[in-house]
Amino acid sequence: MAELPASQGWQPLPIGDWVLNEGIEARTMVFCPREACAQQGFASVLAFSGREAQQMEQALKADPERLARLFSKPPETAGKPGATKTAASKAPAKPKSTTRVSRFEAEGTSGLIVEIRALDAGNPDRGARSAATAILHGREGDRLVLAIAVSPDAGSARRDAVAAWRSR
Numbered sequence: 001m002a003e004l005p006a007s008q009g010w011q012p013l014p015i016g017d018w019v020l021n022e023g024i025e026a027r028t029m030v031f032c033p034r035e036a037c038a039q040q041g042f043a044s045v046l047a048f049s050g051r052e053a054q055q056m057e058q059a060l061k062a063d064p065e066r067l068a069r070l071f072s073k074p075p076e077t078a079g080k081p082g083a084t085k086t087a088a089s090k091a092p093a094k095p096k097s098t099t100r101v102s103r104f105e106a107e108g109t110s111g112l113i114v115e116i117r118a119l120d121a122g123n124p125d126r127g128a129r130s131a132a133t134a135i136l137h138g139r140e141g142d143r144l145v146l147a148i149a150v151s152p153d154a155g156s157a158r159r160d161a162v163a164a165w166r167s168r
Contacts, residue, residue, distance in 0.1 A: 001030055003163035004043055009036030023052030025143075028167060039156055043149040043164040053144035060112060060137050064101040067114070106162050109138035113154050134161035140168075 004010040013029040020026060029044040048056045059067075097118045104111045117130040134157035136147040145168055149160035 001028060001043060001045075001164055001167040003166060004030050004032070004160060009033070010041075010043075011036070021052065023050045024048055028164070039152060041149065041151040041156060041160050043147070043160045045164050045168045046146045046148065047140070048144040048146070049142060053142075056146070057137070057144050060110075060135065064103060064112070067112070068099045068101040104134075104158065106136060106158070107165050109136050109165070111136040111158070111161065113158060115154050132157040134158040136161050136165045 001010070006012075009032045010030045011033070013031065015026045015029050018026055025047040027045040027047060029042070031042045032040060034040045097116050100115045102113050102115075104113060112135045114133045114135075115130065116132070130152060132151055132154040134149045134151075134154070138145060147161045147164035147168060149157045149164055151157040151160060
């Protein structure tokens, strides 16, 4: 990715031999480790075809509030060995993080930003750790192409997703 170069600490992942599900193609993936970059990050370009593209496109077009609920939903424990239901486990657990999903436009295409912030138990009004994922998506013929970036903050994730999108 030209805008996320090795000279700035970005390192390509060797994806040439990766085996993925049918209908999913990994085009490019880069990461910037903490030791090499002031701000750690990850960016990729993926392409989906057929049924995989339809399902992904439908998910990306969903209502942002619904997406936020899906991202923040705790994992299911029912049916797992050793999982028992007690009166305490039936009560809704206090969330340990907040999730916010918003839409944006860049480079002539649609995007999403998913921001997840861990809540500080000592001070619930102040978030502790955070991460953001930016996803730009659009059609190229029969393929759905996604540029995805993950970073500690939404601005960096958006910038890196735009850089990934330009490299597609």
